Amino acid sequence: MVGRIHPDDIAEVRERARIDDIIGTYVTLKKAGGGSQKGLCPFHDEKTPSFQVTPSRGFFYCFGCGEGGDVITFLQKIDNLSFTEAVERLADKTGIQLRYTEDDPGVRAERGQRMRILEANAAAAEWFAAQLRGPEALQARQFLDQRGFDRAAAERFGVGYAPRGGRELGTYLRGKGFSEPDLQAAGLVRNKGWDFFNGRLLWPIRDSGSSVLGFGGRRLYDDDRLPAKYINTPETPVYKKSHVLYGLDLARQAIGKQSQAVVVEGYTDVMAAHLSGVETAVASCGTAFGDDHARVLQRLMGNHDSFHGEVIFTFDGDAAGQKAALKVFSGDKNFISQTYVAIEPTGLDPCDLRLQHGPAAVRELVARRIPLYRFVMGNVIAGFDLDRAEGRTAAMRAAAPLVSSIRDVSLVNGYARELAGMIGLDVEEVRREVGRAASRHTEPAPEPAEEHERPPELSLLPDPTDRALSVERGTCQLLVQQPELFSPSWEELQGSDFTHPAYAALFSAVKATDATGRGGEDWLVRLRTHLGEGPAAAALEHLIASLAVQPLLSTPDQKYVQAYAAKLRLLSTVRAIADLKSKLQRTNPVDQQTAYNQMFADLLVLENRRKDLQARSVGIDS
Incomplete structure (x- = not known):
């Protein structure tokens, strides 16, 4: 193939492109212990972080949807790039001059x-x-x-x-x-x-x-x-107006640090906000703010706790601004963070506000934000004649569903009291109406993690929470993360010690990789080259990624690895003993004396091995 990238350059890209830095431009990552970092998965919607990155090994894995791999894989998946395109982009970011196996003038034409x-x-x-x-x-x-x-x-x-x-x-x-x-x-x-x-x-x-x-x-x-x-720009392979936000490149880090995003309406508003010290400002481009925009901000804010962080929308105080706020309210379920609006009574946008009153006025606009619920509630009430009893009752009935839909239940009573004050009714009467609205309000249950669309090859993988396979998984985790701690004979482990085909196949790949050198920074890269092709190989890639990012239960040393391997061999020996005892029970010691005696002798050997392995596995919990 013309223009194939030199393998040494690919290895250098993997080494120099820090996976946490690259992924951190899409997802806010926080320390999770054991040298790992966690964030909200960019490949499926979730409210509890199951996406894990381990910089020391250069791998990521999502325990919710099963996506995983190295820094090149991440760019391929997140931006729909080919392998070559992902490597070239990382090379540009890290200052690596790529060499191609055939230096042909047509190389550029061959790129994606x-x-x-x-x-x-x-x-x-x-x-x-x-x-x-x-x-x-x-x-x-x-x-x-x-x-x-x-x-x-x-x-x-x-x-x-x-x-x-x-x-x-x-x-x-x-x-x-x-x-x-x-x-x-x-x-x-x-x-x-x-x-x-x-x-x-x-x-x-x-x-x-x-x-x-x-x-x-x-x-x-x-x-x-x-x-x-x-x-x-019209829709292109890289420009999707429902996904892009102007100013995101400048605001990304501030959004992550402050857990805040300020959504303004235009390019000059973004400029004015940033120049005024509001460094979290972004704007949609040629379309209304939508669900996909919300998901981008949510990932960057890294809202791991239900009511942490805030999204602030700036709207004009006119009818168009009120209509825009109502539209945002209808999509508010997309945010984990609290949602606010910042209204400038004079109708000035951030650009004009800065021009006429200075940068401080823009900062004050954001600081004067009010909860979206309160703003929408006020707009709903404004449509009724509160001087008449029937108008007050109608306003209460119209606003009660808004109060009942507030996600933070600790705020419901406070907003019910506020609603009562706004329309001039007894607070208990309003609370009863809010309760009735809540009983009528049904919201679909959140989709469980296992129902997210998962790659089909994951059906070939073992359940990581299966207690019966925990020792096999722990051993494979050590094989992936700390191969150099094993003895040259891999602690006498055999493929038959693993009951799940995926763990057994991984062990075979580990032994095959050992021929080119054990451990080292490129251990996982070399390990993946021994997986073969097809769905089974793809499944093993996912398995390696998940094992590479999962923190070990204890800081490993050679003694710990020996004990863990002994525990796995002990379980294998116990199964062999059970199988042999079953055969002995079905063997006539008179008619099949020779076979019976041989099996009995084998049983004694296995029992002695069991006692030895049990002593060597002390301190390892399954």
């Missing part, structure tokens, strides 16, 4: 389209930013200046300008070696060769890892043939 699109977007972002400094971009610079953004601010956010000529970008990128199909696939060029963006102020939209996914463009000229004030 997604990687080529990202490269084209990155080149376009640099070119757009350079155009902003040119004479034609005067009106674009004036637009920024009028909104309080100087050159330093524009450079910080990578703001650029698309010239009015209509073909300049395409000409530039073709000269850099990008093909016409790739430029069209990236949404940078239209079918007939015209640039997608013309005469527009541009903001690059990046993912949490700072890769440019697309652009958002603002209208500058009255004679622009496209009447829309804002246009965005």
Whole structure:
């Protein structure tokens, strides 16, 4: 295959690309003991973290959905990349110059389209930013200046300008070696060769890892043939508007540290918020904030506890803002964190607020946030005539379901009391109505972890919680994590000591890998090369990943490994004794004297072995 990456370079990428750093751009990880870190799985929805990363071994594994592997596997799965694309992206991040087994000019053409699109977007972002400094971009610079953004601010956010000529970008990128199909696939060029963006102020939209996914463009000229004030990159293999958030690359770390995300409505609002000290601000791009956006923020906040952290939406105080808040309320179940709204009474957005009243006013806007429930409740009540008894009763009945749906039950009584005060009714009457609403309110039970869609090969794996297999699993865990502590004979272990086929197959792979050297930083990489092909091999890859990230019960040494292996062999010996005793009971000592005597002698040998192994396994609990 033309352009195959040199194996030594792949090994160097695995070694230098820290898996916790890479995964940390998608998921907030917290220490979990034993050198491991935990977070909310990015591959399935969950509220309790079952996703585990062990940096020392370079592996991740989710005990909820079964996804697992190394840093290359993670990028392949999370961004839908080929193996080559994932390695190339990691090489770019770590500064590794990749070598290809055949240095052919066509190597670039052989790379995956997604990687080529990202490269084209990155080149376009640099070119757009350079155009902003040119004479034609005067009106674009004036637009920024009028909104309080100087050159330093524009450079910080990578703001650029698309010239009015209509073909300049395409000409530039073709000269850099990008093909016409790739430029069209990236949404940078239209079918007939015209640039997608013309005469527009541009903001690059990046993912949490700072890769440019697309652009958002603002209208500058009255004679622009496209009447829309804002246009965005069309849907591409890398740009999905329901998944991307502008400013996520800048806000990611602050969101994780502060367990807070501030959702504003536009590009300039994000800029104003960050420049005002609100470093957790992001905005949706060309679409309303939705479920997928919520899941992205939830993972970054790492909300392991039900009511930890907060998402704050900034809305105008007008009818449109109220409508937007109600829409967010309908999707609030997607957040583990508490949800708030920050309303500016004068109707100013964060950009105008900073411009007219300074950065402190933006920070105060966020600080004045109120719970989403309270805001929505006030809007519902506002539709009734509270001067009339029937109006107050109707308002209570309309608002009671909102109070009953509050996830934090400790707040329900407080909100019932607040509702009673707002509409002028007795608090006990309101509480009764809230109770009736709660009894009518039925919410589907959360989907159990085992019902999440799991890779089909996982059906071949043993249950990690099966107590009958705990010693086999613990032994395999030591074989994966600490192979150098075993004796040259692997403590006399045999494949038959493992009752589950997956554990037995893993042991066979361990012995085969031993021929190329035991242990070392590349032990797991070499181990995976001895798994074969097909569903069984894929299942063993999952098994290795789960064993690699699972913390050991005790700090292992050679004595501990010997005792653990003795425990496994003891269980195997006990099974052999039971089988032999069963045969003896079915053997006539008179008619089959020779066979009977041989089995009896074998039984004595097994009993002596059992006593020896029992003594050597002291201190190991099954």
